Amino acid sequence: MATNGSENGTTLGSNESAGGTKGKTVIADTVVSTIAGIAVRETEGVHTLGGGASRAMGAMKDKVSRSNDPGRGVKVEVGEKQAAVDVDIVVEYGTLILDTAKKIRIHVTDAVETMTGLEVVEINIKILDVHVPGDDDSDDDEEKGAPARSRRVQ
Numbered sequence: 001m002a003t004n005g006s007e008n009g010t011t012l013g014s015n016e017s018a019g020g021t022k023g024k025t026v027i028a029d030t031v032v033s034t035i036a037g038i039a040v041r042e043t044e045g046v047h048t049l050g051g052g053a054s055r056a057m058g059a060m061k062d063k064v065s066r067s068n069d070p071g072r073g074v075k076v077e078v079g080e081k082q083a084a085v086d087v088d089i090v091v092e093y094g095t096l097i098l099d100t101a102k103k104i105r106i107h108v109t110d111a112v113e114t115m116t117g118l119e120v121v122e123i124n125i126k127i128l129d130v131h132v133p134g135d136d137d138s139d140d141d142e143e144k145g146a147p148a149r150s151r152r153v154q
Contacts, residue, residue, distance in 0.1 A: 027116050029078050033071035036085045039111040040074065043103050045095035047131035049073025051088055083112060084122040090129040101125050 040046055050073030075086040085108055091097055109120045 027078070027118075029076055030071060032076045032078050032083055032085075032112060032116060032118070033074045035111050035115055036076060036087065036108045037070040037072065037074045039107040040087050040089065040104055041070070043100060043107050045092055045097075045100035046104070047090045047092045049087060049089050051128050078118065081119060082121045083116070083118045084124075085112070085120060086124045086126070088126045088128050090131050091127055093130050093132045095130075097127055101127075 037049060040049055073088045077084045087104065087108075089104075091100055104125055105123045108123055112118060112120050
């Protein structure tokens, strides 16, 4: 019987073929989350994963640990033979969102099924925002003397 959970992982069966070494293979939920996260990031039109709070906390964590969490913005449920994936993303402005969602589903399914052998039965995609080029520079504009949006109306 398989155990679920990010600490224990999921047992994918045992190798009992004649002449082979016996044993169990356990894949942690975080492994599936990382694989899915990388596949999503590699999809054209995706700016970033996770919501604003998740990205802010992740950026702080990345600075402190000097690493980056490829599973950020991805939640998975892993069973004995199947997996379900939920992703929260921000798309680039001008992206055809439905086409990007199709590509995400294809990339994630291919990556997870190929690497783990699990069947991906569901991929839920939540579009949280649209990234407009130049929006990242809004703090720099305030420092350069440009009026902030909150100061427009007094």
